[in-house]
Amino acid sequence: MRLVIAGSPQAAVPTLAALAASDHTIECVITRPPTPQGRKRLLTPTPVADEAARLGLPVLEARRVSDLDDELLPLDVDLGVIVAYGSLVRPPLLTWPRLGWINLHFSLLPRWRGAAPVQHAVIAGDAQTGATVFQLTEGLDEGDIFATITTPIGAHRTAGSLLDELSESGAALVRAVVDSLAAGTAHARPQRGDVTLAPKLGRDDARLRWNEPAEAVHARLRGVTPEPGAFTHWGDQVIKVLEAAIARDAAALRAAEVRREGARVLVGTATEPLELLRVQPAGKQAMSAADWVRGLPADRVVVFA
Incomplete structure (x- = not known):
């Protein structure tokens, strides 16, 4: 399939690398613009931008995916894949790919919808967390679920170490879902259970x-x-x-x-x-x-x- 990948932080890099190594074609990569980093406040590209450059993939930069209507709508794309971008995708881009968008989210939805799911799971003392690939909708992390994986949190793991693990195992999960969508064998189920929210930490x-x-x-x-x-x-x-x-x-x-x-x-x-x-x-x-x-x-x- 022809794909567009959207993401910015290091947690999205394994998914980009996994799909770049697959039989699918990445038409372009969407990421946030460079931001000032370090004591000298030097403008620094996102980790996803760096990985896309290493792979020789075209990159579009925007604070919000939906700011790129003019650039993206003319492209012929089968599926959008988004990981930790930090903004919602609005119409018309939401329904622009033939199969819409799938999202890799680092929680066991519907628990911990929002920007900081792993952090909130650890703070709350949850016994386990995981990753979910679901169909992106206009609502916040509300779409039907294609696949999940789980991992125990334990008494000593940090949010950072868990996110590193889940970004790798989640990348393999995304690739499997993309393959099943290409083959026409993918099945999604509605989210079930109590909803909890994971807003960005201050x-x-x-x-x-x-x-x-x-x-x-x-x-x-x-x-x-x-x-x-x-x-x-x-x-x-x-x-x-x-x-x-x-x-x-x-x-x-x-x-x-x-x-x-x-x-x-x-x-x-x-x-x-x-x-x-x-x-x-x-x-x-x-x-x-x-x-x-x-x-x-x-x-x-x-x-x-």
């Missing part, structure tokens, strides 16, 4: 709430890693918390209270303490928590959420 979502149980604090930390990145306050200083573990063998502390025990740095929650493993103070490089507190008084201090 800075306050990444603030650790030490008055919550240890499991909830740890789940939030993992759910916002690597982006937007968990943080707390040491006085008026922002401290990024990069890695921690539940210290089930430690004595309870008051919520937000910090204690040094040998090389360990413990922070109280509503239940067991968390042991800080890696942190990044404002303006400094990432370091072990033990290195961070070295030289500080050994008496108790408080971390303000």
Whole structure:
């Protein structure tokens, strides 16, 4: 089939690579324009743009797919494939491909419709997550489902590591669905179950709430890693918390209270303490928590959420 692929972040790159290696033809790749990155704010193409250039594929750039009516509507395309683009596809482009569009979404729909499904699944303490390929409609992640895969979240996985895994396994799922659509054997089913929403995470979502149980604090930390990145306050200083573990063998502390025990740095929650493993103070490089507190008084201090 003749395909158009839309996506921007690294999570969409495996799908582009998988379809480029298939028997189908990619007519063009749609991605967002370059954005300023790094301290020097250099304009940087999206990971999808870089991959398309490596593959020698034509690229169209737009903040919204539906801004490209004039460029896309003249093309003869059988199917659109979209992954993590960040905007809805509106008519007339929604029905422009002969078979419409399919979307790879990183959740078990209808749970966690929206921009940050993996992050919300981890924060909520879900036992599993997955990826879904569904027919794109005008509603937010509402279309009929062609295929799903599941993976356990576990007690230690971060949203970043799960998304890396799902972007690879999801790419294989997309390729299988595209092949079945080409063969005329694909079947879609309506979504069933309770709908939950996964809006984009903001800075306050990444603030650790030490008055919550240890499991909830740890789940939030993992759910916002690597982006937007968990943080707390040491006085008026922002401290990024990069890695921690539940210290089930430690004595309870008051919520937000910090204690040094040998090389360990413990922070109280509503239940067991968390042991800080890696942190990044404002303006400094990432370091072990033990290195961070070295030289500080050994008496108790408080971390303000």
